[in-house]
Amino acid sequence: MLWRPGGCIGTSSTITVNGGLVPASTLLLLDADPASAEVIRGVLTGVGYALNLAQTGDEAFHLAGDHQLVIIDVVTGPRTAADVCREIRQTPALSAVPVLCISQSDDVEDRINFLEAGADDVMAKPFDARELEARVEALLLRFQRSRDLAPASIQDPSDRPLRRLVTCFSPKGGVGTTTIAVNIAVSVAERRPDRTLLIDLDRQFGQVATHLNLTIRNTLADVARDDAALREPELLRSYTTRHESGLHVLPAPGSPEQAELVGGEQTERLLETALTAYDSIIVDAGSQLDDPVLAALDRADGVIFTVHPEIASLKALHLLLEVLADVGSVGAKATFVLNNAFAREALKMQAIEGALGTRIATDLPYDPFLYLKAVNEGIPVVRGAPRSAPAERLVRLAAIAFGEDASTGVAAHDDKERRAKSRFGLLRRA
């Protein structure tokens, strides 16, 4: 539950607290006790802070990155307040967010426990309102100062990927496009936690959330309805669901009626804002060529086409490339990935390249069990079976797609002439 849903996050005005000037920060309070939460809220909103409430450790962990300070008060459930504190402190992406723990007693052991868990400050109950104000202010100032002193370590532009937005598409469904999108997204997120976003643009029946076993909070349709979220990076971030790999996800709307809410114009605006909010973005564009998908193909720095080794799919892909060559320059940024979705090799790589008139950058091995297990359990192979051949290939594909693998000729050329010469007749004899 949030007292102030979304809109207030990231305000840049300043307020005077106890005579000092600090940014009018948005704080997060983790509190399972409504009465205690109400007291703390009264104190802090009374002096001008905006305060959001999380009732569980998971919720707090997910929301922490959007706040300037986290206060941990009463925590119920299997994890203790110290466990939640430790989890936040052990997450590098949250290192700039101070954590203030409130011990439920004056017991010194309790307080030491919090300090050992990495709390930046601890105060014991009962406390005076002025002490809470003062500790919050001191922590905010201390962390603001260290941010000012080390801006380069927070946003190092050289740490950014060459390509930032990669769209995955296939003119045919059921060929592994979501498998590819989800695995490369998780692989990138593990290197850039909380700086990587996966958007499920397969709006009617997209299954990204299933592949990641995510409990959906908001979907793409909720963002499309909120004009401010399409404009403000911090607000957009608050709509995402966080996967344990550090990947942020905007799941598909989940019903055909809701899918209608996401049009081409909203998609363009969403992608522009997402590029401000994240370093790397992966779009699962599914297999329908409509306005939102055209926007995602157009805005992408790289496009991955899933190549399915079956003649009808290859013909559809060939046709798609012709259409796209007429409307823009997708070919120049395309990476073709052959997904060996059959137990036996029915078509040779060379024949497929010849038929499509383009080079295949890499291929994914067939596996009768791993991919299926991954979807059924909601654990992508790069996490569930990281040493497997499919996982190794998918991690490499992530590097290729984002232009980080110098050893590969990343993109196939937009070679209309070569495609015009391609011969599907030959394929049947291959």
Ligand SMILES: Nc1ncnc2c1ncn2[C@@H]1O[C@H](COP(=O)(O)OP(=O)(O)O)[C@@H](O)[C@H]1O
């Ligand atoms: N190389 C492969 N070998 C075996 N099964 C695969 C392979 N690639 C994908 N699959 C399986 O095919 C099914 C469809 O994959 P999915 O990624 O959902 O396709 P799409 O997004 O194109 O509809 C899934 O059950 C997936 O596990």
Ligand SMILES: [Mg+2]
């Ligand atoms: Mg799919």
